[in-house]
Amino acid sequence: ExxxxxxxxxxxxxxxxxxxxxxxxxxxxxxxxxxxxxxxxxxxxxxxxxxxxxxxxxxxxxxxxxxxxxxxxxxxxxxxxxxxxxxxxxxxxxxxxxxxxxxxxxxxxxxxxxxxxxxxxxxxxxxxxxxxxxxxxxxxLEPIYKDSIPPHQRALVLGGGVSGMTAALSIADSGFDVVLVEREEYLGGNLHKVHYLVEGENPNKLLRDLVNRIIAHEHITVMTRTELLEHDGHVGAYHAVLRHRDGTQSDISHGVTIVATGGQESRVDHYMLGEHPSVITQLELEDKLAFHIGDVTDLKQVVMIQCVKPKEETYEYCSRICCISTIKNAIRLKTINPNCQVTVLYKDIITYGFREQYYTEARDRGVIFARYDDTHTPVVNSDNGQIIVSMHEQMLDRELILTPDLLVLSTSIQPSQGTKELAKLLKVPISNEGFFLEAHIKMRPMDFMEEGIFICGIAHYPKFIEESISQASATAGRAITILSKKPFHFGGTVAVVDPNKCVGCLTCMRTCPFEIPRVTDEFTGVGELGGAAYIEPTLCHGCGTCTAECPANAIQLLNYKDNQIMVPDFPILGSWVEL
Ligand code: SF4
Ligand code: SF4
CATH class of the missing domain: 3.40.50 (Rossmann fold)
Structure with missing residues (x-):
């Protein structure tokens, strides 16, 4: 008090x-x-x-x-x-x-x-x-008084993978209601495709634990086969329309939204993937190593190619988790079938965190790492059904010809299908790589610029399971800071339009990076003009862009009004005090 x-x-x-x-x-x-x-x-x-x-x-x-x-x-x-x-x-x-x-x-x-x-x-x-x-x-300076609303104490979590489930549980364990929306039939996302970790843990156990806790939780409502159709409102008071696969719809009111829609292994149409039965992806190899060991016990030679990305993916980025997936599968393959020659063709092996030891272990087990560069990418052909991989080995500076029984491609991790459309719906940005873009990489890594919408997991960028869990827990913490506010205050340093000066030129609508101002006929502009701009204080970020651009000087940013910046008695420049 x-x-x-x-x-x-x-x-x-x-x-x-x-x-x-x-x-x-x-x-x-x-x-x-x-x-x-x-x-x-x-x-x-x-x-x-x-x-x-x-x-x-x-x-x-x-x-x-x-x-x-x-x-x-x-x-x-x-x-x-x-x-x-x-x-x-x-x-x-x-x-x-x-x-x-x-x-x-x-x-x-x-x-x-x-x-x-x-x-x-x-x-x-x-x-x-x-x-x-x-x-x-x-x-x-003048006093500024904020308005307040009682926030809807419910979170909407989009995506039922490890990140979405972790965030939902953290929020629900704090006593707030959560609606967990999953597009697919089952919760779990990519965890369904990961059957073992290089460190030895069993991700299926994690999946079972999370799903069981989610289903049993009194504060969590799960909606599978459901997608977001509409999303509007502002922090503390959002409204969403959800579309279920059976054609029905439901409405929810919520205070925060968490985006945890994950990512996916990309499919490429080169290196004969989809053409030749012995060309597969790392996830497909993992499935064989986990459930169809007979498929790998007689293999004599396996080649893995790293950094494979679809041709339309023009932006260079590291998918982070592929190298360690390759090393994990190579070690497993060598454990099951020690006589199999495993060759990894790579541009750059990056074993994030403390995983370097597994690279060393793979080498100790006889896995061969051969380096290529962008000017000499591997070439894959087939001769009478036999795959032939040729590449220029950088260290040896000579051509290498390999004839594997199985060619495994480490394809890039892409954002989930529909990410662009979802970003448009939520009015949040995506990065050059196509993932959701946080407000600030260091200061606000779980937030979007739009207050009340948060992000976690691979939807943000490719991550390991433990990183996704950490970020999801942190994201839940950020969401709880809003849900727990009773009441929720807004306003402060925000832009305010004086309709009596507004000429309805739409400049503020065009220049606001967050698309907040709107010209509405609820207000009368200068000279009895029908329509003037209005800026919703719950949405305004107080960046001041519209204030500077308005040609009629009709917008003032509270706490940074003209008279508070251009102080006549205190010229800001050119009048240094003597020491
Ligand atoms: S820029 Fe200024 S004058 Fe133009 S619509 Fe916005 S508030 Fe009105
Ligand atoms: S101050 Fe910034 S965020 Fe607010 S309405 Fe103006 S341009 Fe948009």
Missing amino acids: YPPEKDILGEKPRIGVFSCRCYPTMDGIVDIDTLIDKSSQFPHVVHTADIGYGCFPDGLQQIKDAIQEHNLNRVVVAACSHRTHESLFQKTVREAGLNSYLMEMVNIRGFAAWVHAHQPEKATRNGLELIRVGVGRAAE
Whole structure:
């Protein structure tokens, strides 16, 4: 529970400047004492303080105490990254009774200390300038009030493979309802095709455990032979129409959506796959090694070709799991049939994680690895039913002719069929490789830019089983942060249209990267024009693109209004303070 908010309307700015030291990332490069001393001379600043390690409890308490003691109505924190620490300092000022948007953060670590790491004077001067601009902005800050809704405390999980099932179970175990949608007849996805792992574990046991737990779970509703038909709404309040294979439909309301639609082994139409009965894929070999051992016990020679991709797949990427699948099957084949000569033709063997030992084991068992490059890819022919593989071996610099009984292709992993259509339906992006694209590879690897829609498993990129499980668990955690909010707040730094200025030119609709603005006749534009733009605050990401592009200056980004950026008394450029 926060204390009641102080009404600052009509008050003159009383600004407190708090500088973090964060030795040695800032202090030692930037002269913090000078910053504190000089900041006290800026207009409206009534208090300055050194808060040591600002994000530690002592530093935060110092800010709260100073707000009370000096009756501050604006705060500037000179510290580190907004992305990592802004919410903490916003919460701190709110706990002291100020609206959280009355805090301005200045990143002197990133923009002063680090950019002038070996120029302390310049770092200090730059830091002071950043604080000066921050103080100017702080004087113009206004309280912003967020709206709230009670979120639908239900998750929609698309895809019933290992990732989807793991995410569904994690959410359901936390007490929230889950609708788990699977296109096929059975849950399990690719786990049905993986029969053993190179590490020795049995994935079928994992499959059975997951499916049994899903079926028995009171919070999970499973819909197989079902696909997503429509999806709209916003975080906390989505609505989906699901189409079942029998032609019926059902509607669900949910707060979050998780995309776990997986991927698939690609099919190629070269290297005689589909033409010659002795040319198969790694998954087909795995099936033989698991269930039809008689098919492999008499083989004299097997050739495996790595990095095989469909001709239409023009974008180069590594499918990550193929090398280890090949090594796994080669070891198994050598275990069953030690006299069989196994040759792996590769461009680059990559055994991700700690799997290098299995490559060594395969070599110890006599598996031969021969390297080709893109200019000399293997050539496959057939002579009277005998497969002939020829290639230029890079290390030996000579032609190699092989006559295998069985040719096994390691084909690339592709996104599931229908990924593009699903991305369009959910309005989320896909990568150059065709997989779903996360919001940020390091900071938000489970999120889409659209809040409330998350991703996990091979739908994101080819992954090993344990990686899919880890990501699915993390994704469930992200989803639970929304489902558990009662109520769910939205708004804050979002764009707002003044319909009285809007000329209905559609520029904002064209420029918004998230396709949020719409021109609607629910509003009247400038000069009684029928129709004006509207931006749904629950959907807006606050990127500011439309604000900058609107020719009528009809859009303002809250917390970054024109008067908060172009502060007349604090020209942002060209008026350096003297040290
Ligand atoms: S760009 Fe500006 S003027 Fe044009 S429709 Fe959008 S809000 Fe209206
Ligand atoms: S601020 Fe960004 S996300 Fe929001 S409506 Fe404008 S362009 Fe779209």
